Amino acid sequence: MAATILSGKRERLYKVLVVGELGSGKTSIIKRYVHQFFSQHYRATIGVDFALKVLRWDGDTVVRLQLWDVAGQERFGSMTRVYYKEAVGAFVVFDVTRSATLEAVPKWKADLDSKVALPDGRPIPTVLLANKSDQPKEGIAASREKMNEFCQQQGFSAWFETSAKENINIDESANFLVSKILEMDRWSQEATVPDPDKVDISANGKHKLNSSSNCAC
Numbered sequence: 072m073a074a075t076i077l078s079g080k081r082e083r084l085y086k087v088l089v090v091g092e093l094g095s096g097k098t099s100i101i102k103r104y105v106h107q108f109f110s111q112h113y114r115a116t117i118g119v120d121f122a123l124k125v126l127r128w129d130g131d132t133v134v135r136l137q138l139w140d141v142a143g144q145e146r147f148g149s150m151t152r153v154y155y156k157e158a159v160g161a162f163v164v165f166d167v168t169r170s171a172t173l174e175a176v177p178k179w180k181a182d183l184d185s186k187v188a189l190p191d192g193r194p195i196p197t198v199l200l201a202n203k204s205d206q207p208k209e210g211i212a213a214s215r216e217k218m219n220e221f222c223q224q225q226g227f228s229a230w231f232e233t234s235a236k237e238n239i240n241i242d243e244s245a246n247f248l249v250s251k252i253l254e255m256d257r258w259s260q261e262a263t264v265p266d267p268d269k270v271d272i273s274a275n276g277k278h279k280l281n282s283s284s285n286c287a288c
């Protein structure tokens with residue numbers, strides 16, 4: 072977390088992780104959120120990709136969200152500890168049409184909780200996204216009650232049904248996570264924002280390492 076005051080405006084920079092199984096729609100959600108764009112074409116993310124979303128949160132607060140789009144295939148890799156470092160919030164994404172992607176959610180949540188925490192040791196606020204909600208749902212994704220229960224058991228701050236394709240609940244879920252992060256942050260730390268230009272985003276966007284239904288469960 073970092074803060075600075077630029078021309079009367081308070082700026083916050085937050086690192087937010089987006090994780091979940093292969094093909095669940097992480098990249099699509101980020102593309103929709105940041106670039107207002109959707110494609111049916113699937114190209115698996117390799118390693119990690121980045122995107123930056125700038126939010127004019129209120130009259131004098133600007134929030135810069137640095138979104139880390141972690142490849143689904145990374146769960147068994149050793150890199151997640153490096154990727155997760157200093158994150159202050161996360162989305163775990165699953166695909167409502169494939170219950171196996173929901174069954175993998177506890178492993179992603181446990182991976183997060185074992186590798187990253189807030190400075191005071193609490194888990195980082197994490198929101199579960201039930202994506203592809205424009206499609207027929209499989210398994211417990213079809214039951215709001217069961218999803219509420221699951222979300223609570225797993226320690227998520229909330230869950231949202233999303234569709235990157237139809238632009239459903241993308242802004243809402245992000246706003247919810249940002250409000251949780253701001254609540255927890257409470258402007259307590261006055262540090263300097265690292266220059267975002269120093270984050271090495273190469274031309275192809277790869278990082279070089281140097282409701283509908285939501286419950287606030």
Ligand code: GTP
Pocket residue numbers: 091092093094095096097098099100110111112113114115116117141142143144202203204205206233234235236237
């Ligand atoms: P990895 O990078 O391999 O981990 O996958 P990912 O989670 O980034 O998935 P990606 O965003 O690449 O999406 C996978 C496929 O699902 C693509 O063909 C997308 O077009 C499709 N998809 C993503 N979101 C939605 C959605 O909300 N609805 C529908 N119908 N399809 C979606």
Ligand code: MG
Pocket residue numbers: 097098099114115116140142143
């Ligand atoms: Mg991807």
